[in-house]
Amino acid sequence: MKRVFLFLLTNLAIMLVLGIVLSILMSVFGISNRSLGGILMIAAVFGFGGSFISLLMSKWMAKRSTGAYVIEQPRNETEHWLMQTVAEQAHKAGIKMPEVAIYDSPEMNAFATGPSKNNSLVAVSSGLLQHMSQDQAEAVLAHEVSHIANGDMVTLTLIQGVVNTFVIFIAKVLAGIVDNFINSDKEESGSSWTYFLFDIIFQMIFGVLASIVVAYYSRRREFAADTGAAKLVGADKMRSALERLKQNHPSQLEGSMMAFGIASGKGVAELFSSHPPLDERIDALRK
Secondary structure (H helix, E strand, O other): OOOHHHHHHHHHHHHHHHHHHHHHHHHHHOOOOOHHHHHHHHHEEEEHHHHHHHHHHHHHHHHHHOOEOOOOOOOOOOHHHHHHHHHHHHHOOOOOOOOEEEOOOOOOEEEEEEEOOOEEEEEEEEEHHHHOOOOHHHHHHHHHHHHHOOOOOOOHHHHHHHHHHHHHEEEEHHHHHHHHHHHHOOOOOOOOHHHHHHHHHHHHHHHHHHHHHHHHHHHHHHHHHHHHHHHHOHHHHHHHHHHHHHHHOOOOOHHHHHHHEEEEEOOOOOOHHOOOOOOHHHHHHHO
C-alpha cells in the first residue's frame, strides 16, 4: 500500500505541476488549446515533462519504492566489497562514483537509475548477494555501471518523451475528428463527452503500439550493457551471471527500474519485453 500511495501521490504532483506550466505557456504565447499548435504544446508538455520529471526523481523514487539502504560507511565485508568494486568499475568507465545501495528481495537482481552519468544509483538485491558468486555479482555490477556510462537513462527518457508526445497529439487530433463527425454542429469540438472518450481510447491504442518501440530500444540497450560489462570484467563472468539468472525468481521491480535491471519478469510477450531472452544475450557474448 505504501508503494501504491507513493506512486499515486507522485503522479498527482507531476500532473499538477505540468498543468500549471501548460497554463502559463499557453497564456504567454496566446495559443488556443483547440488549435493544432495548442494540441502539440499540450502533448509536448505532458509527453516530455512527465518523462523528465520522472527522470529527475528517479533516485528518490527508487530508494523509497524498494526500501533500499544506501551504503555510506561500509558495515561489513560485503558492503566494503560492493563499494570498492563499483568504484573501480566507475573509474574504468569514466564516470563519477554512483551511490551504492542494497534492497531486500529474494530475486537475483540489480538496477541503475539517476538523472545523469555523474548523478546515479546502483542497487543490488539481497537475493543476488546471497545466491551469486562474487565473480557473477561483479559482472552484474559492471552491467549496471555500463548502463550509466552509456547514458541509457537519459536516452530512454528522450525516446519515451518523443513517443508520449506523438501518442497524445495523434490521439487528440483523431478524437477531435471523430467528435466532429458524431456531433456535427451540436457541440463545439473538443468539449463533448465523446471527445474525451475517444481521446482515452486512442491514447490507450497508440500507447500500446508505442510501448513496442520503447521495448525494442530497451532490448538493444541490454545487449550494449552486456558488452560493456564484458569489457570491464570479462565475457566469461558476464556469461556465468546470465546463466545463473535462469534460476531466478520473477522480477519484483517496476517501471523504469525493471527496464534498467539485470533481469526482467517472466511470461511477458517478447515484443513488449524490456529484456531479450537470456539465451540470446549469452549467445551474443560468445560471438
